[in-house]
Amino acid sequence: MPTSDRQATTLALAHALSAAERGLAVIPLSRTKLPALRSPHHEDPVDAPQCHGECGRPGHGVYDASTDPFRIRELFAAAPWATGYGIACGLPPHHLIGIDLDTKSGTDSSAVLRELALRHLFTIPPTVVVLTPSGGRHLWLSGPPDVVVPNSASRLAPGIDIRGAGGYLVGPGSRTDHGVYSTAPGTAHLAPAPCPRTLLRLLTPPPRTKTPPAGGPSHQGRGLVHFVLGARVGQRNTRLFWAACRAYENGIGDDLARHLTDAAVRTGLTEREARATIASAARLTAGRNEAL
Template sequence: MNAWHNALENALAAADRDYPVMPLSRNKVPAIPSPHERGHSCKGHCGQPGHGVHDATTVPADVRRLFDHAPRAAGYGVACGGGLRLIGLDLDRHGAADGVAELNRLAAERGFTIPRTLTVCTPSDGFHLWFTAPEGVTVPNSAGRIGPGIDVRGTGGYLVGPGSIGTKGEYILHPKLGEVDVQPVPEALLRLMLPAPIASVQRRTAPLLRTRDAALDGLVRVVLDAQEGQRNNRLYWAATKMWAHAADGHMDATHGERTLVEAAVARGLAERDALRTVASARRTAGAVR
């Protein structure tokens, strides 16, 4: 059985257990190229494949259709969040960072026990620990925020499924645990995964609102008041308005761009994603500096 067939069979088995899946390449990224230009905001509403984690499905016929569009697939991803409320802890061991040791340290320090949950061994000597989040709780993706070598796969993210083949080898179920049930995340660990309360973020970013430009103040508030899932769209809208004001000579473009990016980062977006969104809005607005 070649890598593609192996990935498809494992993906179908995971879908049969109600895990939403999509094909991955050997580089652990979605194997179907996007049908859109960069900077788009489509999450699969167009009906075409190529939207990464938003393609993930549990329907066997749709899984097969996705793999038909990914002839070079060698693995599959399992979407986090959703109805299963799946979250993952990616424990890396590279250089000075040892995610396993760091998690054990945090468990001892915070007084929680790491349950015997479904665990996938990665080809780089690390582990993916699968958990479920409480109902109504949205866990964001993060990298290294909990501790060195610990990444969180939350809503909008995905885990590499066992049986997948990567550039460094195969992802397999932990040989001593096998196919165990996914356990709820310990409460103390969950608290580490969640972002700081919005109120504290607003206090920290209050200086951003004092721009002495009423129009820019309003655009910044649009970004800061965005709810989870709205942040990028709100930033794009605000940036489009800012570039239009700049083109008319009513706003300083450099100051406006920097201020909106700072607001987006304070609201939880990665800086490079915020910069990309603001740049995309500039093209839409047709503004020039």
């Protein structure tokens, strides 16, 4: 029997209140997974970026997140069309970090995470796992209070997005246009497990690297080139794009572009395809800080 919007809102509120009891700050979400409440500054875009809720009105996205049952009921009452809820990351007591294993990129992100764990010698402890309607998974981890983990898209590895400070995760029980989010069997009773220290270091961006010395690529650049060279059929563009994004984020993109192009050609891409992919990465990273 189909669930009506009114029933979905009632269920979402119940799930949100249950999450708040566990110390997780929540906000109402629409079926599109976006915050359900419109910004009170939508007619005055100059003020919008500066206000994070100081005006006292709801509609500031993740900055509205609360564990107070009365406040949560107020937010849902103001958004009777909400069918889900978001869980704010980076806030005490859990300082939640979300590992989003995507399925839409064409990459087996679960396998990529296992490969990353083997390479860097860490294991993901038993923790909360949320199943997405598209077949992806969200792993919940707890971070230390003195480390700020930023949001990122495929920075850690292809197909793996990170939700940290200023971001949110769709909570289990939420209903979206694509289906319902649910907790993986056997994980609902768990608390978010501490993030392994090695993984935490990988999630924290290093300082931007200055232009490398003349000649061949830097140590970091060589690692990115080898990453591209290891691509199999079906991974070549994805790996090249990911490596180019990391290079531009760390200030060595222009210097490494030629080496990345050569590596991509050796895997089977044409030079034209490789250059187009690297150019796309350059354009994306130029505005990524604002987008996140």
